[in-house]
Amino acid sequence: MDLSYGAEAEAFRAEVRRFLADNWQPAERRGAELKEFIRAFRRAGVERGYLYRSVPRRYGGSEQPVDVIRAQVIREEFGRARAPLEVGGNGVNMTVPTLLEKGTEEQRELFIRKTIEGDYIWGQGYSEPGSGSDLASVRTKAELSPDGTRWIINGQKIWTSQGMQSTHMFMLVRTEPDAAKHDGITYLLIDLDQPGITRRPIRQMTGEQGAHTFCEFFFDNAETPVSWQVGGRGQGWYVSRTTLKHERASIGSADGLGNQFRKLVDLARETGRIGDPLVRDSLARIEGFVLAHRYTSFRLFSCAAAGEDAGPVQLMMKLYLTEIGHEMALLAQELIGEYAFIEPAGAGGRGPRGVRGPEKWLDQIMGSLGNSIAGGASNIQRNIIGERGLGLPRDLALALEAGAEK
């Protein structure tokens, strides 16, 4: 084994560093000027093949061969220089790959360039108040307009990240009420700026509210052109499955956890508990999991670079992360003691916070619970590990449902 990236990657790293030194000098720019600078910087990054590597040139990407080592070097060097990477969010992570795989030429032309340049921000319209883990039970319905050119949408979506900023949404709607559950869904794109759509931020248990929280969306005869339908009518469930596959191997995914653990050690120091043998034992016990997560991310990355299948362990990373977050929350709760009486400044929100004491851990203590719910709840993860990872037979209710559809 060898954790160095090799001479070729290091030469590439030097090239990326030169590019950053020449092109990333934000200096004193602010506001609109900074925004324009970043836009130009990203264009230069695309020109050099560093950004949007999987997106064809004709849609504004850099169309590079798959190379996870190079992608990792780019992330590391841009991170080190604090230079902006791709715009991120649902648009780049989900809409663009889905359109590349299942979209029409018209859809790709319309949306990809605007999305990767940050003009279009996409909300995810999957969950509904009655459809969480059982996503295929969506009830928001779409019906064709009398002339057959538009879908007319009625219903409600919920838990949309970046909802207040979103310009567009990709959504699952029921179009064939008489078809079997998974075969009655269609995948639509929609412009959110229209009278039939109302959005409302959800106030979270952390206290977070306002512009940056999740939203719920109400659709009251909202419209979208039939040409904005992705994949066949009734095929939306399968289109959405391709979306979820677009996740990339990255060592960086483990860094967040490592940073948080270091802050937990700092908290033990700050609260004068670092010499307590019980605290030291708890920290080291949690660190065993943190390091196992980190080294497993090396393993996944290494397998991805070599084009090999890492096996069931890749299905475990989300639940592992969630469980470690819980453990850290429990120790943090012990360490902050009576600081837990004080709600931290700017709790949950993203406004100015000023200097915050140990009570700031309440953000992590509450926020870590989100991981056990969002992006596939923990019990769903356990089913996935058990069924897809270990090959255990499917849950009876799900097996019966699948049988009924065949």
Add this chain to the structure above:
Amino acid sequence: MRFHLSAEQIAIQDAVRGTLADCWPMDRLHAFADGADDFDPASWEALMALGLGGILLPDSDMGLLDAALVNEVAGAAAAPGPLIGQLLAVAAVARSGNAAARAHLDALVAGTTVAALALGDSPYVQCARAAQVFLVGSRESGLALVEAGAGVVIEPVQPTDRSRPVSRVTFEGAVRHELAAASDPLTAQICDAALVLVAADSLGGALHCTDISVAYAKEREQFGQPIGRFQGLKHQLAHMALDVEPARALVWYAAYAHDAALDDAPRAAAMAKAHLCDVYVRSTRAAIAAHGGIGYTWEYGLNYWLRRAAFNRAWLGSPAQHRARAADLAGW
């Protein structure tokens, strides 16, 4: 960048797995567990015939990672034999300048001289009655090779771990070859390597417990269904896998850090020992719970892994002791 196993490493594991499967079907393990011996010459010979004895020689193209992979497979099989002691004795003797100790090297590599591990203060030593030499010492006292015979008193006890029976051993006036002083880096390296190999044995045992629990859940039926279909058990099994599978990389990293002489190698060894020994104990308990009544019988044999887990946990320092060391080493 490479952090997964090579085809060669997988082939070595397969070879060892195949040999151990031939040597130790459950009825043989039962016979050994109920017998009076602490060593089985035939299986030892078969294992040594694979050339494992020289893995940790200084000029070997393998290293602690490969030794760990072999011990993982031995742990999965709950294989009898002092494999960890043998590999470490070769590593220590080959790196020492002591000619009298080095005279044993060829036979140690071939496995014809059997070495037992007697590091630390504990008087309990695995396979002591079969051993011709003992690797003794500690971080504080340095390492030595002690010859069996006069001055080595071996008192058999009823061992908990039936796969690697211990005896109570005292050394007084035995023939002793100094290998490394306490200040010699070799001493700490061997002590750290021992922790990684116990972690590897524990990894293998925990993987085995998970695998057979999953297999049983697919086979056993209740209420007209394979029990693995029921979410309660499915989630327990998912958690067993979740506990052990990511922890594999902790063993890999500790072994790799040792081979690459990284600064954090000693701490990585302590973390791996502490974490994997905890995982192993949890896995054996979960496996027996997942099996129900059959798991609680002697005949089914899961208890051999539970007993081995209990031994590994306390061997060469408990998880809590190694976590305390890890905390010190981190400068907390």
